[in-house]
Amino acid sequence: MKYSAFNIFRQALKGNTGWQPAWREPEPKPHYDVIIVGGGGHGLATAYYLAKNHGITNVAVIEKGYIGSGNVGRNTTIVRANYLLEGNEPFFSHSLKLWEGLEQELNFNAMMSQRGVLNLYHSDGQRDAFARRGNAMRMHGDDAELLDRAQVREMVPFLNFDNARFPIQGGLLQRRGGTARHDGVAWGYARAADTRGVDIIQNCEVTGIRTENGVVKGVETTRGFIGCSKLGLAAAGNSSRVAEMAGLRLPIESQVLQAFVSEGIKPFIDQVVTFGAALFYMSQSDKGGLVFGGRLDLYNSYAQRGNLETVESVMEAAVAMVPAVSRVKVLRAWGGVVDMSMDGSPIIDRTPVDNLYLNAGWCYGGFKATPASGWCFAHLLATGTPHDLTRAYRLDRFARGYPIDETGHGAQPNQH
Numbered sequence: 001m002k003y004s005a006f007n008i009f010r011q012a013l014k015g016n017t018g019w020q021p022a023w024r025e026p027e028p029k030p031h032y033d034v035i036i037v038g039g040g041g042h043g044l045a046t047a048y049y050l051a052k053n054h055g056i057t058n059v060a061v062i063e064k065g066y067i068g069s070g071n072v073g074r075n076t077t078i079v080r081a082n083y084l085l086e087g088n089e090p091f092f093s094h095s096l097k098l099w100e101g102l103e104q105e106l107n108f109n110a111m112m113s114q115r116g117v118l119n120l121y122h123s124d125g126q127r128d129a130f131a132r133r134g135n136a137m138r139m140h141g142d143d144a145e146l147l148d149r150a151q152v153r154e155m156v157p158f159l160n161f162d163n164a165r166f167p168i169q170g171g172l173l174q175r176r177g178g179t180a181r182h183d184g185v186a187w188g189y190a191r192a193a194d195t196r197g198v199d200i201i202q203n204c205e206v207t208g209i210r211t212e213n214g215v216v217k218g219v220e221t222t223r224g225f226i227g228c229s230k231l232g233l234a235a236a237g238n239s240s241r242v243a244e245m246a247g248l249r250l251p252i253e254s255q256v257l258q259a260f261v262s263e264g265i266k267p268f269i270d271q272v273v274t275f276g277a278a279l280f281y282m283s284q285s286d287k288g289g290l291v292f293g294g295r296l297d298l299y300n301s302y303a304q305r306g307n308l309e310t311v312e313s314v315m316e317a318a319v320a321m322v323p324a325v326s327r328v329k330v331l332r333a334w335g336g337v338v339d340m341s342m343d344g345s346p347i348i349d350r351t352p353v354d355n356l357y358l359n360a361g362w363c364y365g366g367f368k369a370t371p372a373s374g375w376c377f378a379h380l381l382a383t384g385t386p387h388d389l390t391r392a393y394r395l396d397r398f399a400r401g402y403p404i405d406e407t408g409h410g411a412q413p414n415q416h
Contacts, residue, residue: 003107022187023067023194028201031227032060034381035219037206037242038234039063041072041182041367042359044189044200045374046234046381048106051196053375054382059198060228061190062221064205068186071236074304074336075367076259076281076293078272080117080177081142084133087392087404088345089140092365094389095372096142096176102371108188110180111286116271117177118147118156120321122166126276130172137174145173156273160323166277179272179283185370209245209356216246216355232357232381234373237302237337239360246353251342251398252361253413256297256335258306260314262328264288273321280317282325290328292318296340306335338363340413343403348377349386349395357381358395 001007001020011018034050036043039061050056063069081096083089103110121127127146134144148170153161161168190200201223208220209231218227235242237254265288274281282292294314297306311333319326341347341361346369348359359377362369376387386393392404403411 022191023200026199026201028060028204028221028223028226029199031218032199033058033228034230034232035059035226035228036061036232036234037219038070038236039067039190039200039202040070040234040236041185041189041370042236042362042373042377043232043234044186044193045370046232046359046377047198047374048189048193048196049374049378050382051193051198053378056382057197060226061193061198061200062204062206062219062226063200063202066202067190067200068183071336071338071366072186072370073182074259074334075182076283076291077179077182077367078117078177078281078283079112079180079368080174080272081368082117082119082133082137082144082172082174082177083406084136085404085406088406089136089142091372091376091389091393092369093140093142094375095369098371098375099180100176102185102188106188106192108184108191110184110188112178112180114176114178115283116173116175117274118152118271119172119274120152120159120168120276121170121172122168122276127170134172143174143176145175147171147173156269156271158268158322158324159273160321163320166320177272182367189374206242206245209242211246211353214354216353230355230357230381232359232377234359234377236360236362236366237339239339239358243351243358246351246356248351248353248356250358250360253300253340254302254337255299255340255413256301256303256306257293257338257364258297258310258314258333258335259291259293260311260330260333261285262290262325262330265290265328275317275321277320278313278317280314280321282318282322289331290325296338297335302337304335304337306333338366342398342411342413343405344407344409345404346373346393347395348373348380348390348393350380350384351395
């Protein structure tokens with residue numbers, strides 16, 4: 001059923017009794033051409049593009065919980081393409097282009113809002129680094145504007161420009177960046193994939209990976225064995241756990257990233273603004289709540305909740321950047337289990353196990369990468385060769401000495 005203004009009007013006349021479920025609840029088949037483990041944004045996008053771009057529809061997405069219960073529903077909804085390095089910027093540039101037409105393609109309101117992303121800088125050194133980053137973005141066809149102090153003040157006058165330790169000197173603005181409704185993205189991809197014949201199997205946990213002579217044959221699940229010709233892992237923070245079932249050890253640590261939302265207030269902040277003095281970012285939802293987050297909890301965990309030390313540091317950064325928020329009440333917090341790679345950049349590649357493919361290591365960048373991740377992982381699963389945009393995202397790049405160190409922290413997952 002196509003969503004449209006006409007259908008809304010027609011269903012209203014029928015008492016809204018004619019709406020169909022957004023996707024089916026099928027029983028697992030004995031065998032699929034492709035099984036994707038992980039029903040988050042990346043797994044669902046991969047299934048959709050397998051069907052749309054490559055005509056492969058005998059596909060199952062296996063999710064241990066319900067659609068939207070993982071990281072795709074546990075983030076701060078930011079969409080951007082403001083990367084520096086050659087391995088990252090073309091990929092995220094492609095992702096932003098896909099975001100811009102996503103709602104029309106999926107026929108689903110993902111509430112994409114290109115309100116702009118503004119990164120603040122506080123020193124001459126940061127200004128020069130942001131100028132370099134902006135030039136790299138523009139060379140790849142993305143928009144970037146380096147703003148001075150007066151331009152930033154005109155845009156967001158409520159910031160603490162005269163902070164004694166971190167005076168705001170300017171910022172790097174990408175106007176095409178912004179936010180999207182995370183649940184809407186998951187539901188939109190799920191509905192679109194289902195429409196093309198993909199089976200979405202919820203509440204089905206993978207308990208083992210069956211291999212014969214080093215070749216994957218299928219997965220053991222809480223709903224029985226399901227065979228497949230190819231197996232793709234898109235399990236985010238649980239990537240290491242699932243890969244271990246096939247005897248594969250990944251260069252990934254799982255850590256918690258917290259996010260917060262305040263009580264609803266009147267329109268206050270139009271853009272996404274990030275603090276250059278600490279890892280802190282803030283935007284405002286359509287309901288009026290301030291949505292913000294900060295650094296990792298910096299220890300390994302699979303719990304979808306965080307610690308109070310991080311809560312304190314995030315609130316300190318919030319008040320340092322915007323003193324007015326000290327009067328706003330925080331309603332709730334949540335945590336996502338993120339897969340931190342050694343260099344802070346993702347992995348989309350074949351594995352040493354035949355017919356086993358990996359999509360992991362997304363660190364902070366998982367949500368914004370959703371469309372391009374699905375696009376490129378689908379290409380890898382369909383053709384067996386990496387997409388041109390992900391040739392740098394090899395699993396063996398750490399052993400080969402080719403890390404993609406976007407933040408310049410070195411090969412330490414707890415720093416990214």
